[in-house]
Structures are given as C-alpha cells and as structure tokens.
Amino acid sequence: MNWLVKIRYMEFFIFRNITIVWFFSYFKSSISGYEDISFIDPDAERYIWFYLAPIKTDNKVISAEIRNYIDLLKLTISRIPSSKTFIIFTLSDIYSINTITGANDIKEAVKYYNSTLHELALEHNNIKVLDFENFLSRYSSTELIDWKYYFISQMALNPRLSNPFHDWFKKQVKSIELKRKKCLILDLDNTLWGGILGEDGIEGIQIGGDYPGKAFLMFQKQIEELGKQGVILAVCSKNNIEDVRQAWSLNNSIVLKENHFAALKINWVNKADNIKELAQELNIGLDSMVFLDDNPSERDLIKTVIPEVEVPDFPTQPYMLPEFFKSIAEKYFSIYNLTSEDLSKTKQYKENALRNNVKSTFTDMNDYIRSLEIELSIEEVNNITIVRAAQMTQKTNQFNLTTQRYTDTDLSEMLNDGAKIYTLSVKDKFGESGITGLSICKLNGETVDIDSFLLSCRILGKGIEDAFMNWILNELKLLNFKAVNSKYISTAKNIQVKDFYERFGFEIISESGSIKSYSLNLGDVQINLSDNYKYNYK
Amino acid sequence: MKEKIKEIATEVFEVQVHDDTNQNNCENWDSLRHLNFIIELETEFDVSFEPEEIASMTSLSIVESMIQEKSNNI
Numbered sequence: 001m002n003w004l005v006k007i008r009y010m011e012f013f014i015f016r017n018i019t020i021v022w023f024f025s026y027f028k029s030s031i032s033g034y035e036d037i038s039f040i041d042p043d044a045e046r047y048i049w050f051y052l053a054p055i056k057t058d059n060k061v062i063s064a065e066i067r068n069y070i071d072l073l074k075l076t077i078s079r080i081p082s083s084k085t086f087i088i089f090t091l092s093d094i095y096s097i098n099t100i101t102g103a104n105d106i107k108e109a110v111k112y113y114n115s116t117l118h119e120l121a122l123e124h125n126n127i128k129v130l131d132f133e134n135f136l137s138r139y140s141s142t143e144l145i146d147w148k149y150y151f152i153s154q155m156a157l158n159p160r161l162s163n164p165f166h167d168w169f170k171k172q173v174k175s176i177e178l179k180r181k182k183c184l185i186l187d188l189d190n191t192l193w194g195g196i197l198g199e200d201g202i203e204g205i206q207i208g209g210d211y212p213g214k215a216f217l218m219f220q221k222q223i224e225e226l227g228k229q230g231v232i233l234a235v236c237s238k239n240n241i242e243d244v245r246q247a248w249s250l251n252n253s254i255v256l257k258e259n260h261f262a263a264l265k266i267n268w269v270n271k272a273d274n275i276k277e278l279a280q281e282l283n284i285g286l287d288s289m290v291f292l293d294d295n296p297s298e299r300d301l302i303k304t305v306i307p308e309v310e311v312p313d314f315p316t317q318p319y320m321l322p323e324f325f326k327s328i329a330e331k332y333f334s335i336y337n338l339t340s341e342d343l344s345k346t347k348q349y350k351e352n353a354l355r356n357n358v359k360s361t362f363t364d365m366n367d368y369i370r371s372l373e374i375e376l377s378i379e380e381v382n383n384i385t386i387v388r389a390a391q392m393t394q395k396t397n398q399f400n401l402t403t404q405r406y407t408d409t410d411l412s413e414m415l416n417d418g419a420k421i422y423t424l425s426v427k428d429k430f431g432e433s434g435i436t437g438l439s440i441c442k443l444n445g446e447t448v449d450i451d452s453f454l455l456s457c458r459i460l461g462k463g464i465e466d467a468f469m470n471w472i473l474n475e476l477k478l479l480n481f482k483a484v485n486s487k488y489i490s491t492a493k494n495i496q497v498k499d500f501y502e503r504f505g506f507e508i509i510s511e512s513g514s515i516k517s518y519s520l521n522l523g524d525v526q527i528n529l530s531d532n533y534k535y536n537y538k
Numbered sequence: 539m540k541e542k543i544k545e546i547a548t549e550v551f552e553v554q555v556h557d558d559t560n561q562n563n564c565e566n567w568d569s570l571r572h573l574n575f576i577i578e579l580e581t582e583f584d585v586s587f588e589p590e591e592i593a594s595m596t597s598l599s600i601v602e603s604m605i606q607e608k609s610n611n612i
Contacts, residue, residue, distance in 0.1 A: 021570055152573065152589050159577050
C-alpha cells in the first residue's frame with residue numbers, strides 16, 4: 001500500500017527561477033531547472049511555484065520578465081492535475097533600488113503578478129497563494145540577500161534564512177491541509193448498498209440494476225473517484241467478514257471491493273473503538289476522518305464518544321444520495337477550502353477576475369518557446385572562448401553525455417588534431433546567456449566521434465538541447481561526413497540524458513556497464529531544424 | 539577543532555568522513571553541499587570566508603588549516 005506511505009510524507013515538486021535548494025532541503029522535494037516549466041514530476045504530491053523578481057540591472061527587462069512569469073505559470077497550471085494542491089508564492093522584489101528610473105514599472109509588474117495569482121486561485125480550487133511578504137517582512141533588506149553567496153551560487157535569498165523559512169513554511173502548509181479530511185469511513189448495509197447482507201444474502205442486497213440499487217451504484221462510483229483523488233477509504237461495519245468477502249467476490253455489481261479500502265473493521269465490536277483503531281492503523285488523526293452510517297444511533301455514538309470525527313447525517317432515501325455526496329465531497333474533501341481571510345480577498349478579486357478574463361497567452365509549450373524569440377549562436381571555439389569551453393567541461397554535471405573533464409590545453413591539442421569544437425550561446429527576448437553549450441567532435445576520416453556534448457542547466461527546458469544536436473548533425477552532414485559515433489557514460493548526476501541519443505535516431509552499438517555506444521548513419525537520417533529558433537553560425 | 543569539522547562534514551555530506559576526505563573521494567561532496575558545509579563552518583567557528591577561499595577549500599585538511607589561520611588572526 002504504497003500510496004499510504006506517500007500521504008504521510010510531504011512531497012513537493014518546485015518550480016523556481018533562482019537557487020532555493022536550501023530552503024526546501026528539509027522536505028522530500030524535487031526541483032525544476034531555472035525558469036524551466038518543461039518537466040512536471042507526475043508523482044509529486046503537491047506542486048510549488050517559487051519565483052522571485054530576477055536580479056538584473058535593466059528595470060525594463062525585469063518588469064517584462066515578471067509579466068512573462070505569469071504566462072509561464074498559466075501554462076503550468078493547465079498542465080498539472082487539478083486534483084493536486086499547487087502552492088504559489090507571491091512574488092517579491094528583494095533587491096529594489098528606488099531611485100533608478102523604471103523602478104515603478106517593476107512595482108506595477110509585481111502588483112500585476114500578485115493580483116493575477118489571486119484571480120487564478122479563484123478559478124482553480126487546487127491553487128493556494130502563499131503571501132511570501134509575510135515571511136520576508138521579518139527581515140531588513142540587508143539581511144535578505146548575502147551577496148557573497150549570490151555570486152557564488154545564484155542564491156538570491158540569504159541561505160541563513162533557510163531554518164526560519166522552514167518553520168514558517170511548514171506552518172503554512174499545515175494550515176492549508178488542516179481543512180481537508182483525509183479518510184472516509186463507510187458502513188456497508190443500507191449505506192453502500194440497500195438491504196442487510198446477513199439477512200438478504202449476496203444477491204438480495206440492492207446494488208446496481210433498478211432503483212434503489214441504481215442510486216447505491218452511483219454512490220459507490222462517486223466514492224471510488226474520491227479514492228482516486230487520494231482520500232483514504234475504510235470500512236466500519238457490523239457484519240461477518242466472511243459474508244462480506246463472499247459478497248465482494250461473487251456480486252459483480254459491487255464497485256467498491258476490498259482493494260479499494262486501506263483498512264477494514266468488519267466485526268461486532270462497537271464502532272467507536274473500531275474507529276480509534278483505524279486512526280492508529282492508518283496513522284492519521286481522528287480529526288481527519290469522516291464517518292458515514294445510515295444508523296442514527298451509531299452516528300450518535302461516534303458524535304458523543306469521538307467528537308473529533310465528522311459525522312454528517314445520512315439521507316433517509318437512496319435517491320437523496322447524489323445531493324448528499326456532493327455536500328460531503330465539497331465540505332470535507334475539496335482540495336482547498338477558502339479561509340475567511342481568503343473569502344474577504346475573494347470579494348476584492350472577483351470583480352477583477354470578471355474584467356480580465358484570465359486566459360493563458362500560450363496554448364502549448366511550442367507556443368511558449370516561440371514567444372521567447374530564441375537565437376542560437378554557434379561558433380567554433382577560438383582563443384578567447386577556449387577557456388570558457390574548458391570550464392564548462394569541468395563544471396557541467398547534469399546535462400553532460402560523457403562528463404569528460406578537459407583543460408584549455410587539452411582542447412588546444414584536440415584542435416591541432418583536427419577536432420571541431422562548437423560552442424553555443426543563447427539569446428532570447430530577455431537577454432543573453434553567454435556560452436552555455438559545448439560539443440566536441442573528433443574527426444576520423446569520414447566518421448565523426450562526438451566526444452562531448454553538454455549544456456548548462458540554466459538553458460534547459462526550452463528544447464535548445466535538441467535544436468543544438470540537430471544543428472550539429474546537419475552541419476556534419478553538410479560537411480559530407482558519413483557517420484557519427486557517440487557515447488553516453490552514466491554518472492550519479494546525468495540520468496536525465498540517458499536516452500538522449502535515441503531521440504535522434506542513433507542506434508545502440510554496444511552497452512556495457514555505465515557506457516552506451518551509438519552510431520548514426522548520416523545518409524539515413526532526415527534532419528529537421530526546428531523553426532522555433534533562429535540559428536546564427538559564424 | 540578537527541573533530542568538530544568532521545562532525546559537521548558528516549552531517550552535511552550524509553556519509554562518514556575521515557581525516558583524508560576531500561572533494562574527489564567523497565561522492566556526496568558536491569557543489570551544493572559544499573556551500574552548505576561552508577555556511578555551517580562559518581556559523582560554528584564564527585568566521586567568514588572569501589569566495590576565493592571557499593573555492594579552494596576542497597579537502598578537510600585544507601578546511602582545518604584555513605579555519606586555524608582565521609582564528610589566529612582574530
């Protein structure tokens with residue numbers, strides 16, 4: 001029962017635009033690339049959006065980027081499951097210089113960003129906006145940034161704030177989650193089906209077929225859906241467990257079977273004791289349980305003995321079940337309930353939301369990539385860039401197919417042996433990245449060996465890796481080379497590129513230990529240079 | 539002091555460290571944990587390292603002599 005374990009652990013996938021690992025290191029979390037929305041971890045329990053105003057010198061660029069973040073966010077919201085909580089931090093400009101012209105543009109952009117968040121939260125009830133100012137305002141502006149660490153690691157927020165941040169954030173998450181119940185405890189007879197199993201028999205109970213069986217069938221299917229959303233289902237029923245198991249295996253109309261339930265209390269012990277045991281077994285609080293039973297005296301018992309458990313009145317007629325289900329689903333199991341504080345904000349933002357019909361500017365990733373106006377500048381390495389090229393081989397760990405480390409002298413020697421070393425610089429409408437990609441191609445008659453292929457994680461998530469590889473293959477083809485050999489050497493950090501070459505039609509020649517060797521016949525391949533990018537070759 | 543450094547290193551790198559542990563022989567000593575380690579050291583020994591120093595602190599023995607030097611200067 002793996003999913004139970006998951007519920008107990010916090011599990012986040014964090015979208016971010018700055019280095020923040022320290023801030024979430026206490027949580028079980030994984031992190032996107034910088035401003036990278038291309039990958040969304042489907043297994044994460046919850047998602048976090050943590051963006052700060054970029055630290056740059058051109059205020060026009062800063063405000064444009066902040067507005068662009070909203071477009072990224074909207075696209076991301078459309079791509080993550082609406083059944084999972086998405087915690088979005090408000091954006092703050094932690095390093096603002098008021099006297100510089102354009103500072104007001106930034107303030108306006110931040111305002112636009114944060115008010116849009118609240119509008120989005122109104123439209124998507126899995127979104128929870130966290131007011132980050134609430135945390136930041138405890139510190140002076142000099143405490144917020146440690147420039148030494150910023151320049152070493154892109155860590156915009158002072159890493160020493162990570163402990164207080166952790167405490168603060170944990171409290172916030174708890175208050176978001178408290179309102180949602182985790183477990184639905186169900187009686188069986190006259191609750192999940194009509195009639196009494198012990199008296200009416202396996203085929204005598206009313207489930208499926210005509211009314212009232214129809215109504216119970218719908219009710220079971222609805223509860224099954226709740227289970228799929230992560231609500232823990234359990235049974236608490238006065239019955240013989242053998243009878244129930246037999247009904248489960250023989251009556252095919254029953255939707256909710258043993259495998260839907262995380263725990264069973266089917267016995268003749270009083271239900272209050274049973275429910276307390278369920279709480280222990282499932283390791284959840286009594287205050288996160290909802291109990292459904294058609295019998296008023298059983299309900300009364302639980303209300304009196306365990307007031308923490310929610311016990312809604314059960315409908316007296318089966319045709320009232322759909323209305324009943326709707327009410328409990330919304331009251332106890334909606335992903336995120338508005339707090340009174342949110343409700344007052346709601347009024348404020350509702351009018352805005354009506355005015356600006358909140359729609360994503362981009363319909364898909366392609367659209368987004370095109371909007372960035374990306375230019376790829378590819379050059380053969382020269383006396384000036386060779387130092388940076390060597391440095392990249394030394395420092396790049398993640399998007400690095402072979403992780404060969406070279407000095408500039410090594411690279412010079414390769415050039416003398418006729419190798420082609422390509423560097424990639426990326427520019428988009430927000431600025432230039434400098435040299436952030438490198439490929440070393442060793443020439444061997446009519447064959448080329450790609451010795452190294454690597455990109456800085458800073459530019460990932462925009463399809464640039466594919467465009468760069470396609471460009472190189474295309475160039476090699478134009479130069480009349482016949483075949484390309486390449487390798488993937490796995491390390492602890494480069495798992496993400498383990499199937500990179502497969503994407504371009506390379507065939508695996510051999511695979512042994514940590515090394516996969518490939519070959520590609522250039523005559524066989526059709527290379528498409530994506531027109532999402534502009535290519536400059538010098 | 540050596541023991542305290544090793545204690546911090548063990549905690550940050552999440553592996554048992556030895557006198558001769560360095561960035562090359564310790565799998566978990568990556569760039570992220572390196573900065574974590576430095577922050578912990580700065581806090582524990584009440585010193586501040588310059589970026590150039592941080593880059594050069596690639597083994598426990600260098601770390602120790604660096605802290606020694608700083609403490610003597612105070």
